[in-house]
Amino acid sequence: MGKGNQNTSSNEGNHSVKQHTWQEITQHDKRHDKWIVIDNEVYDITEWSKRHPGGSKVISHYSGQDATQAFHAFHSNIGLTKKYLKAIHKGSLQTSNIKTANIDVDFKNLRETVTKMGMFEPSYTFYTLNLLHVVVLDVLAYFVLCYFGTGWLPLITSLIFTVIVQVQLGWLAHDFGHTSVFGSKYKIDEFMERICMGFMKGASAKWWNHMHFQHHAKPNVLNKDPDTRLDALFVVGDVMPVQVAEKKKNSLPYNLQHHYFPFIFPPMVIPVFFLYTATRHMFTRREYLDLLFAVCYWIKFIYLFGSVLGFGTALVFHFVMKMFESSWFTWVSQSNHIPMKIEEDDAKPWLRLQLNATCNVQPSFFNDWFTGHLDFQIEHHLFPTMPRHNLSKIAPLVKSLCEKHNLSYQVKPLFQSFTDIIKSLKRSGGIWKKAYNRFHGVNNNNNNKSC
Known part of the structure; x- marks a missing residue:
């Protein structure tokens, strides 16, 4: 998640709780020293990650970062989950470091809206x-x-x-x-x-x-x-x-x-x-x-x-x-993924992270069945615990939010989504070939022999 894009802390103004800066938190991103931030609270997950029910790596990938939106996306029972966090609480994010970005506020509001609509209730x-x-x-x-x-x-x-x-x-x-x-x-x-x-x-x-x-x-x-x-x-x-x-x-x-x-x-x-x-x-x-x-x-x-x-x-x-x-x-x-952006981690906020990496397929009764509703991959990635039969119902809201923040909301025909995999692989292969020739001094006349 983007550093500095947090929600308002419940401990703001509470001087009895140790305050931490982002500069300090980002230093704790090592294998044997891992801190994360959730709702402006700082947690040391170094040992806890080994016992994390979802696996050690999934939580460790947010070391030194704000994991707020990922935390809310993965956990359906937030109250129960937060009880486990009390033992590893290190303090709060320093008040001067708390800056709420519009994209985070809007996504939080969207989550609250779809929750009130009953979209997390299964059929x-x-x-x-x-x-x-x-x-x-x-x-x-x-x-x-x-x-x-x-x-x-x-x-x-x-x-x-x-x-x-x-x-x-x-x-x-x-x-x-x-x-x-x-x-x-x-x-x-x-x-x-x-x-x-x-x-x-x-x-x-x-x-x-x-x-x-x-x-x-x-x-x-x-x-x-x-x-x-x-x-x-x-x-x-x-x-x-x-x-x-x-x-x-x-x-x-x-x-x-x-x-x-x-x-x-x-x-x-x-x-x-x-x-x-x-x-x-x-x-x-x-x-x-x-x-x-x-x-x-x-x-x-x-x-x-x-x-x-x-x-x-x-x-x-x-x-x-x-x-x-x-x-x-x-x-x-x-x-839904290979044709999209594939990059190093730069701690993007949740909405931007998921939109960069996912696209949708044009929905139909057959496509819903054929893909297990992963034709709504964008919505599924934003709300992974949402029952898949409700993803189509929130798609217009997600698309509207993407338009507001100038994020690409891609929807493709099923066959095109398959052919885009091949096109993407061809493009990446071309990038590799040019880079290989440059790094290893391969003469263009000898490309076929060297590769």
Whole structure:
């Protein structure tokens, strides 16, 4: 968050509380020395971050910064959460340092408005129907093979059903992970996320939250958003290509990445990268409950589909299904982010940070279903705990606020949002190539040989 863009402190004028300046606070942004500011109060999160329910990194990314708006965005029960902060309270922001920017005031007013409108209240009918259609398709995927045999038509039909099930479960798990359905008080969302992510998808809820919350806290911020750590295969944005070109003499031909991206990244993210990182997370972080749910998923799948298809064919069926799921998920999730600005952290205020990194897709009944309502990615990033069926209702208010502060509110057709990924990768690859030639003294006549 922008330093100096804070709300009015409740301790203003209270001289018994130690006062801190921004100059002092910004010095506490080290790995073993981390302070943050929330509502003009200063907290030492050095040790607390290790116990933070949302993960140590997501809160640490705001070290030395104002985390007020991020704090309110992530927590649905502010009163309960603030009780945990009392033990790590260091004092208050110095009164002379408190300056409220119009953009922060307006966004705070917007949050209050949508709260009064009941936009954080879920529709249990909506989520019941979503879960029901997933369960029905999951059952049909198995019984199609049981009753019609394992010929090509039943096999393809079952494959289509399982792909839809896995993707739609991902959107549901995403909602539960953000505590958008039942809230955080009774941990029902946490349990349902484990059911969807673990028992029905074979992944780890804790791993997903660890990665995804960082993305929401600092979207498209280099070295903080895990989704930007792509330089093993790709460079994105305007800054990363230059950094990679300077550091790596022997490098991939990133100038060709827009050609190989569709064949490598979308189909392999889930069956290869996610499988590896989720499994490693469960073992290294000792998330044994997540591991139990994942093992149960594999037992269920092998028992059901293995008995019909045979063990080897079932594994092939599973891998192909995950490839299609991965492609669907990746094109949707990256269409809102890769074409946007990808930069170093400069502590932007929440509204500007999220608008720089996100865009929307033109809504329709199909697009809502196909993207899990991530066609309203801007609204979701501004209010991550809001039930997704309400995002369309607040979109006009968000757009109006963006117009007031001259912020780009981008809305694209679905297909264009996909093609913009390729265009963005081509542009970033071109930036890398020019920088690589400049840093390593490559003659333009020998570009193809050197790259």
